[in-house]
Amino acid sequence: MNENPFAEGLVIPRRPVSFSLVVFGASGDLASRKLYPALFSLYSQGFFEEWHLIGFGRRPWSDEAFRQEVQKAIQGIPASTQEYEGFVSHARYVQGDLDESSFLKLKNVLRPEWDVLYYCAVPPQQYEPITELLGRTGLSRRPGTHARIVVEKPFGRSGSEADRLNRHIAQYFDETEIFRIDHYLGKETVQNIATFRLGNTIFEPLWNHHYIHHVEITVAETVGVERRAAYYEQSGALRDMVQNHLLQLLALVAMEVPTSFTSDSVRDEKVKVLRSLRPIDRRTVQERTLRAQYGSGYIDGEPVPAYREEPGVAPDSTTETFAALTAYVDTWRWASVPFLLRTGKRLSRRLSEIAVYFKAPPVALFPFRSEWGNLLVFRIQPDEGLTLYVHTKVPGLQDRVRRVSMDFLYGSGFSQPSPDAYERLILDALLGDTTLFTRRDEVEASWAFIDPIVKLWEENRVPLYTYEAGSAGPAEITQMSQTIGSRWRPL
Numbered sequence: 001m002n003e004n005p006f007a008e009g010l011v012i013p014r015r016p017v018s019f020s021l022v023v024f025g026a027s028g029d030l031a032s033r034k035l036y037p038a039l040f041s042l043y044s045q046g047f048f049e050e051w052h053l054i055g056f057g058r059r060p061w062s063d064e065a066f067r068q069e070v071q072k073a074i075q076g077i078p079a080s081t082q083e084y085e086g087f088v089s090h091a092r093y094v095q096g097d098l099d100e101s102s103f104l105k106l107k108n109v110l111r112p113e114w115d116v117l118y119y120c121a122v123p124p125q126q127y128e129p130i131t132e133l134l135g136r137t138g139l140s141r142r143p144g145t146h147a148r149i150v151v152e153k154p155f156g157r158s159g160s161e162a163d164r165l166n167r168h169i170a171q172y173f174d175e176t177e178i179f180r181i182d183h184y185l186g187k188e189t190v191q192n193i194a195t196f197r198l199g200n201t202i203f204e205p206l207w208n209h210h211y212i213h214h215v216e217i218t219v220a221e222t223v224g225v226e227r228r229a230a231y232y233e234q235s236g237a238l239r240d241m242v243q244n245h246l247l248q249l250l251a252l253v254a255m256e257v258p259t260s261f262t263s264d265s266v267r268d269e270k271v272k273v274l275r276s277l278r279p280i281d282r283r284t285v286q287e288r289t290l291r292a293q294y295g296s297g298y299i300d301g302e303p304v305p306a307y308r309e310e311p312g313v314a315p316d317s318t319t320e321t322f323a324a325l326t327a328y329v330d331t332w333r334w335a336s337v338p339f340l341l342r343t344g345k346r347l348s349r350r351l352s353e354i355a356v357y358f359k360a361p362p363v364a365l366f367p368f369r370s371e372w373g374n375l376l377v378f379r380i381q382p383d384e385g386l387t388l389y390v391h392t393k394v395p396g397l398q399d400r401v402r403r404v405s406m407d408f409l410y411g412s413g414f415s416q417p418s419p420d421a422y423e424r425l426i427l428d429a430l431l432g433d434t435t436l437f438t439r440r441d442e443v444e445a446s447w448a449f450i451d452p453i454v455k456l457w458e459e460n461r462v463p464l465y466t467y468e469a470g471s472a473g474p475a476e477i478t479q480m481s482q483t484i485g486s487r488w489r490p491l
């Protein structure tokens with residue numbers, strides 16, 4: 001008997017082979033807030049055996065000074081002194097600039113027989129010189145091992161910039177070695193969209209225009225631009241959030257059933273959705289899009305300034321901090337189903353969710369009124385989980401009907417917290433699994449949809465509204481939902 005009945009349902013741990021992880025921008029905010037804690041969590045769970053963490057930066061640090069910085073970043077995570085010391089003992093540091101001599105110094109530190117993952121935790125304008133130097137010094141293609149690279153958003157400010165950056169990186173890395181990271185795709189609830197839909201036969205037959213009235217995707221933040229004014233002035237909410245996060249969520253909801261759950265099969269279906277988005281042009285831009293900018297107000301009882309009063313922001317700035325649009329996926333499955341998208345800063349609540357509104361029954365047999373029937377909500381943050389709203393009879397002698405909720409929370413459902421998105425994404429990158437990363441044609445397809453909107457907004461074809469900080473956004477947004485016979489879910 002070759003099978004072990006006690007092993008049924010157990011997951012074989014995915015462990016990367018021996019590797020070096022090089023962090024460009026080792027002293028930066030992203031590295032200390034996200035990367036080092038995620039790596040430490042993976043290390044504590046036993047995912048790493050032979051490995052090095054190599055920080056690369058301009059600061060004149062020794063190995064020991066870098067280890068102290070890494071330990072500061074992970075200090076708040078409960079662990080033993082032995083675990084802390086064991087983790088930081090794998091850290092090395094290379095002081096250098098973006099020049100050939102510094103990259104040759106890095107080359108001497110790397111183990112030639114180990115895989116290497118380069119993580120660009122740096123401003124986007126440094127992606128091109130970094131990849132070029134990796135290529136010139138022989139670090140991008142290493143015989144017998146894998147050399148992979150992770151780049152953060154924004155991946156260009158337009159389709160033409162993204163195309164140029166794609167072509168540049170492709171000179172030194174194959175597409176299977178390029179990991180364009182979108183941390184939303186690493187969140188448990190986002191990963192669960194396909195599992196919930198395709199792993200439960202009661203939902204997939206209903207996942208189409210015959211039964212779904214509309215879909216609403218919300219990513220709301222309470223924070224302002226903080227220290228990112230220089231970047232945000234050149235970006236705005238449309239480029240910063242809609243082009244990547246929200247369109248990726250839309251693609252996961254709307255994609256056709258893949259032939260398998262492999263990286264290319266899933267991403268093939270996502271890019272088909274993005275290419276099927278109905279264009280927004282001069283005739284429809286006012287009806288289907290909205291932009292706004294936050295004024296002064298209160299967040300958690302504390303006064304906050306208007307966007308134009310933030311340090312580094314032009315006093316006459318027309319950069320939007322709130323963006324909303326109505327998208328349509330012109331396929332047989334989704335014919336005429338509106339997808340309402342909204343995102344903004346300085347809103348009343350931090351919330352990311354996808355709400356799928358099912359149509360109401362064709363005949364109203366029961367004494368209640370509703371524009372739609374059941375409602376399925378994927379809560380991405382906070383309180384990751386799912387809620388299904390159904391109608392049921394109220395106990396008693398009268399025929400009264402009430403909508404009730406069936407809730408699932410990851411924390412209570414599995415008695416353990418969900419891993420941070422960066423843990424999953426870093427592990428996948430080390431293993432060479434690109435499923436949760438954005439492929440080149442996805443980037444190009446999303447920009448093809450967004451670029452015309454950006455151009456029309458820059459031509460002031462759409463008014464720039466104002467909303468109070470700490471509110472649910474501009475009042476004018478209600479008209480967008482009323483156009484499709486609905487109303488936005490409250491924040």
